[in-house]
Amino acid sequence: MKRYLVLETGDVFEGIGFGHEEESFGEVVFTTGMTGYQETLSDPSYFGQIITMTYPLIGNYGVNRDDFESIQPALSGMVVKELADYPSNFRSDYSLEELFSQKNIPGIQDIDTRRLTRILRIHGSLKGVFTKTGEALQLDIMLEKLARFELPKNQVESVSTKKAYPSPGRGQRVVLMDFGMKHGILRELNKRDCDVLVVPYNTTAKDILAMSPDGVMLSNGPGDPKDVPEAIETVRQLIGQIPVFGICLGHQLFALASGADTEKLTFGHRGANHPVKELKTGKTELTSQNHGYTVIPTSLEQTEIEVTHIALNDGSIEGLKHATHPVFTVQYHPEASPGPEDSNHLFDEFIDLMVKSEKGERQRA
Numbered sequence: 495m496k497r498y499l500v501l502e503t504g505d506v507f508e509g510i511g512f513g514h515e516e517e518s519f520g521e522v523v524f525t526t527g528m529t530g531y532q533e534t535l536s537d538p539s540y541f542g543q544i545i546t547m548t549y550p551l552i553g554n555y556g557v558n559r560d561d562f563e564s565i566q567p568a569l570s571g572m573v574v575k576e577l578a579d580y581p582s583n584f585r586s587d588y589s590l591e592e593l594f595s596q597k598n599i600p601g602i603q604d605i606d607t608r609r610l611t612r613i614l615r616i617h618g619s620l621k622g623v624f625t626k627t628g629e630a631l632q633l634d635i636m637l638e639k640l641a642r643f644e645l646p647k648n649q650v651e652s653v654s655t656k657k658a659y660p661s662p663g664r665g666q667r668v669v670l671m672d673f674g675m676k677h678g679i680l681r682e683l684n685k686r687d688c689d690v691l692v693v694p695y696n697t698t699a700k701d702i703l704a705m706s707p708d709g710v711m712l713s714n715g716p717g718d719p720k721d722v723p724e725a726i727e728t729v730r731q732l733i734g735q736i737p738v739f740g741i742c743l744g745h746q747l748f749a750l751a752s753g754a755d756t757e758k759l760t761f762g763h764r765g766a767n768h769p770v771k772e773l774k775t776g777k778t779e780l781t782s783q784n785h786g787y788t789v790i791p792t793s794l795e796q797t798e799i800e801v802t803h804i805a806l807n808d809g810s811i812e813g814l815k816h817a818t819h820p821v822f823t824v825q826y827h828p829e830a831s832p833g834p835e836d837s838n839h840l841f842d843e844f845i846d847l848m849v850k851s852e853k854g855e856r857q858r859a
């Protein structure tokens with residue numbers, strides 16, 4: 495049945511609805527990953543966003559048990575050119591369409607995603623709405639509703655765990671701050687036998703240090719990093735106390751906590767083949783990315799942080815480290831899922847940093 499996607503610019507796309515049928519508002523963004531739709535739609539960083547998949551055929555290998563990045567997808571909708579009718583893969587348990595219905599995710603297909611992406615590249619990310627499936631379009635009313643719609647400010651709170659929980663191991667003890675964590679991060683720490691305690695986004699530095707960890711991991715998460723001042727304060731207090739590794743939102747929080755500033759990119763970086771250069775070695779890695787905000791280079795001047803990585807597509811900052819303390823962060827996703835695993839070694843570097851830290855020395859003595 496017919497459904498429309500309306501953008502705040504007044505552009506209208508007619509398509510066919512699938513999944514949840516009610517009206518749905520969000521920030522329309524695009525991702526260029528050719529595969530990995532299951533990981534993408536379950537990445538909590540997409541909270542409140544309508545994701546356009548630029549690859550034209552989606553759902554062709556179905557949905558499997560293993561590739562979820564969270565239990566309850568948080569996105570506001572997905573736009574596809576063509577939804578595969580007959581998924582086929584030895585791991586597939588059911589179709590993408592079934593997942594959308596089961597989890598109440600709104601979808602639209604038969605959309606000219608190339609036209610939509612061109613609009614997003616020109617205007618930047620835009621507010622948009624999926625009309626109720628089967629209902630006639632009332633453009634004026636939709637545009638009025640869109641003008642009134644505001645992107646939510648409590649995004650991290652909505653997707654962070656409410657209670658701390660352990661994921662035991664026999665190695666380094668890591669407190670993982672959950673800002674809307676992709677499970678891939680936890681999997682990478684578990685693979686290295688870390689003894690992980692996942693904690694809510696608003697856990698204080700005092701409480702974290704009282705848990706006596708060897709290091710703190712700052713996860714990815716949705717929204718504007720400036721919307722979580724309590725987390726910025728926690729990170730500020732952790733710097734210099736303990737090794738810290740941050741990913742994506744965690745990277746932006748480290749920058750803000752150090753006195754630097756962030757801003758919104760026009761249309762963001764979302765995809766699975768973004769080249770990133772490490773400045774020290776000149777080596778380039780292909781990375782998985784999903785972010786709309788970035789650290790402002792000139793804002794680093796008065797801080798004690800250094801740029802370690804840059805994006806080759808637009809020169810923006812992709813990695814930072816503290817000049818003297820054991821803290822490093824990346825804007826991209828070393829846990830991949832989806833995407834290349836080139837930068838997986840950063841988790842090993844985090845382990846090394848913890849082992850080398852004072853507490854690690856003490857424990858080995």
Ligand SMILES: NC(=O)CC[C@H](N)C(=O)O
Binds near residue numbers: 539717742
């Ligand atoms: N994946 C993330 O952690 C994204 C961080 C932040 N919400 C951004 O869009 O820039």
